[in-house]
Amino acid sequence: MSSHATTHTGHDAHHDDHHHNPGFIQKYVFSTDHKMIGLQYGITAMCFLAFGFYLMMVMRWSIAYPHQPLPEWMSWIFTDGWKARWLQDGKVTGETYNMFGAMHGTIMVFLGIVPLGFGAFGNYVTPLQIGAPDMAFPKLNMASYWVYLLGGLIMCGSFFLESGAAKSGWTNYSPLAGFADGQVVNQWLAGQTQWLIGLVCLITSSLLGSVNFITTIINLRARGMTWMRMPFFVWSMLVTAFLLLLAFPPLEAAGIMQLMDRVVHSSFFMPSGLFTKSEGLADLSGGGSPLLFQHLFWFLGHPEVYVLLLPAFACVSEIIPANTRKPLWGYKSMVYSVLVLGFLSFIVWAHHMYMTGMGAAVSTFFQTTTVLISVPSVVIITSMLISLWGGSIRFTPPMLWACAFIPMFGIGGLTGLPLAFNLADLHLHDTYYVIGHFHYVVAPGILFGFFAGVLHWYPKITGRFMSPTLNHLHFWPSLICMNLIFFPMLLQGMAGFHRRWYNGGDAYLSKAADSVNVFGNTVATHIDMNIIMSMGAWTLALAQIPFIINLFISWKTGKKVESDNPWNATTLEWATPTPPGHGNFTFDPAVYRGPYEYSRPDHEEDFIPQWEEPKKPNTKH
């Protein structure tokens, strides 16, 4: 019923070009195969992540050593012309810092993590795990990748415009974002405008992708793959797809309106009486509302962070059972939790807006839902933790990262709780505490989950293991550096250090050098933390080199796998040949049991794959 035509002969057939041998271009460039598309997403996303990382390294220089010119080892990559325009005597200017900051956020979130998690892992693994021959709409899948690439290139290309790239934060609030780069006569050549166009491309790409995912998961599951036999990975991807589908369009609306504000001079988000130093009273009708942009942005913005998170949950939840030889603890609760999480994520958004003059009723509502939403996340992470209890843990390379994910994400999540309450948020909003919180979740949290995923599925993709030695060289420095960078941020934030300041807070020195916080720390000590944090950031860059080497070298020289299921895992992707061919399965897959049948006492082997036919007849299908 899955990979062959059903009742009507031939009428179901999707006559593909695969009958002839596809050429290089069709096989590797314009492929409609979900695995190739997944790899394309993965490689592209990793390139963007590296680029975003570099931007951050320059920012960290400016924070640690304000007023000092960029050193040669960091600035060699820029042309003299670019440096003359953007660096003042070699120093990072405020304008440049803002540009790098806005683009760092945008690139990491929209061009890096989402495509890596959803586009790469989701595309590659989901059809395999549900026993489908491909995604429901392969051509649409291909289109979604290319539109993503186009959007990414547009956004990054804007660095080379005279106006530079967007510079109003990744959140792009109006009226600043409506005005920034306003002096450019042809607005279509302004970085801010290009950012909006790139964003529309990215939203389109996500939309096409999410339609594909949901249709595939609903309709292309293999025989016997009931909803509660789906691996948790697939549930996570399903919820992620729904978040993308329903949460992105209001941002698209906001993006279009902001684009119109810039290009046709409407005043959707421009209040009356706007006055700027360069232009005086704005030549606009006014009457608009900056708050409207914030509502529409954060309506996406909050589900977006769950879009970042759930694919990491997905990866980790597959790796833990395989490496503890125990079923995932609390699978059912995790499934219900992820569904509730998805639903609640739509009604918490205004906790990013506590400082906008909200009254008691609204802020109470959002505080309540925000605190509520921590419950399902805690259920999921706790289930993962409990899954380790009593397990026969093997610290394979992926397991190392998966185990690190749990406490790191835990810190990230817990540090979010004070931000949920508008009383505490009054003090912490727009400080480094927020930066520390969300980076803990994304960097040592989500990204560790993805590293785990890469290591876990690499043997399926290439037939070889990645080197454990190189992995250790990657893992331990990364773990240490991540904490070195982001933990002090929490302290700095509590002391009141502001976000998005390019001079690391040395402006405070002239005003409040002796002021002391509750812990007895002065501004001066907090400033010195900047240097340690920046050193950590640059060391973190070095620590990624073993990973890049590992990625390439292991393909040719890694230890070969001895079977199609080298981890002895139970889920369907391990039933395919290595690497899976076009159509994925060489047999008609059927599922006979749940996804994590490990260490059953009545069974000799310590795992029973989902697709293995039962020795005695099974009652359920």
Place this chain on the structure above:
Amino acid sequence: MADTPEAIRKSLRLYGLIGLVLFAGTIATVLVATVPALDVGGHGFDAADCVLGLLIATTKATLVAAIFMHLNHEKKAIYWIFGAGGVFVAALYLLTALAKKDPIFDPLFYGQESKTEPFLASPTLR
């Protein structure tokens, strides 16, 4: 299920009828908005007329969705999907409107009742 040719032939009459109902509904909407005799409550187009007009529009939309788009006999999965969209868009509206209507109490900004309300909200000037 309008799947077999006979069932579809029967539905054709229904589609035509619904089409006429939609035309009538459109005319009704315009009349409610323009003809003074049909004014809810008296002179001026006020909130009550808006509500009536939008109710007619919602009825029309429901007919299109239910009958032209076959939602009246569609599968559960589709109800969930489309319903989810409806629920979340309602959340967007209601919470955004609530945020607008519930600002911080600060006499400097919001303390006095707006004198310009009549010009902005309803057309009936007192």
Place this chain on the structure above:
Amino acid sequence: MEIPYIVTPRKDTGLFNSKIAIWLFLASEVMLFGGFFSAYVFLRLGADYPWPERTLPVLPGLINTFILIGSSVTVVFAWASLKMRQWRKFQFFMGITIACAAIFMVLKGLEYNVKFHHQAVRLNDYTVIEGHLGYEMEDGKEVLNHHGQKIEENQIQVETSGLTFNIVRFHKPWVEELLSQAEHRKSKIVLAADVSAITDEGKPAETLAKAGEPLSVELLSRLQESHLDARSHNGAVRTAELRKEWVEAKKNNPGKRGWEVSSGVNIDADTIAPHVLTEIGTVAFKVDPPAMFDFKPRDIQEGATQSRLRDDTLVDGKMLASPMGLHYVDAIDFRHLAMKAVEKGQDPMVAVENSWLIKNHPFAKDAWEWNKGQVAKIEKELLERHGVDEKTGKAKYEPTAKERYRIGWKEFVAMADEVDRDREEIAIKEEFMGPDYHGREAKHTFPHLELPREQIRFASKFTPAWNTYYAIYFTITGLHGLHVIGGALVLCYYLFFGRKMYDTNPEWLANRVEIGGLFWHFVDLVWIFAFPIFYLM
């Protein structure tokens, strides 16, 4: 490898793939248009100006609604014909559907076009005047610019004697525009002085361009290249110098942090002087003899003796009167002015009578007096029909703000035809395209008006720039129009290229047409809400 359930539905879900997909897509479209409509609510509730309710002509919108509903019906018939394997009937109904889409877009195009050519102005005292701009005339004929277009009587005119261009930011099309205007006025734009620059370290300055050289984009580009080269070079020199200074400073202040010494670390101008190249910056030109140049108001920040264009070009010369010439005024709206008066606690009627327009233009005074008479008649009618409110002693219902303070084009028509408002005779064509200015010229229905530039606070055509109402109107209806076009293209594809699929796999074609039809119905759904919201509320 075949993807299953493309045509036949899966047993347990009962659905085929594209049906799930289209409903998912429609759910996302609900969120998209929902986002826009919630923006509409937000903007309307939060507007700080009188929301222009019910100013759009209803007839075009109404006809479009009928057309779209009709096309919804025909698309269902088209799908049904396909299911019943009646190819000709399918073609017939699908053809009508697509034709309806085309008519819809044409009508929408007409609506938009009328608005884009209609001018609105808000004066300093918040009076709003609407009308049509005149065109620059010379010897009874309209002047054409170098693109061959007519020039609207809404230009800032500067008696220009000099132009100074910012060498990095000058906008090429504007340079070309200036050159063509100069040619038209029989004037030349030439370099005011020699441009010399040090282009190589250690070498003396060379002359890049001589005084008197005519302005051209090529000249400016050449100078720009030299400037940018110098800028790069100087950047590297200064950076190297600053790095040296920092090394020194750290050596001289061991143990001190960077931020403790940073204020004292500076580049020594003398040290770098021999290495620095000339960055040209700006280039000055003479306009010989001085000529009157036109600039669009949006592009120029006008000053009495020097103005600045948005590309940082400085325009030397006296700004001339530059009035806005409204060839036909077809509406005067005092609502915003009245609102501002009420905010300040003043009597709006007095404020109106003290407005610049009423005080300086008899036609406006006449129109206002006529309107007062009409409002009095309405008040009387309302009093007779509904009586008095016992508690306050005032009439139960009063005329709307629009009736009191806005004199629209239909009122001008009523005035000129000497009938009461709502009794005027309007042609059907006028409901679509606006008033017949020419035809009504004989009765002087719509007056001329020369508006002095200094009275103007904000001006725009009826575009998204005019106010948030038009912004959201154009955005939602425009996006909806794009959806109409997109849907029509898909349906066209099935109509013209569907035969092959019909012959091999008719059920598959029927499925795809059903999906296309579902999208089409959704487009209709959005319009069902958009029409009352924008045209009737």
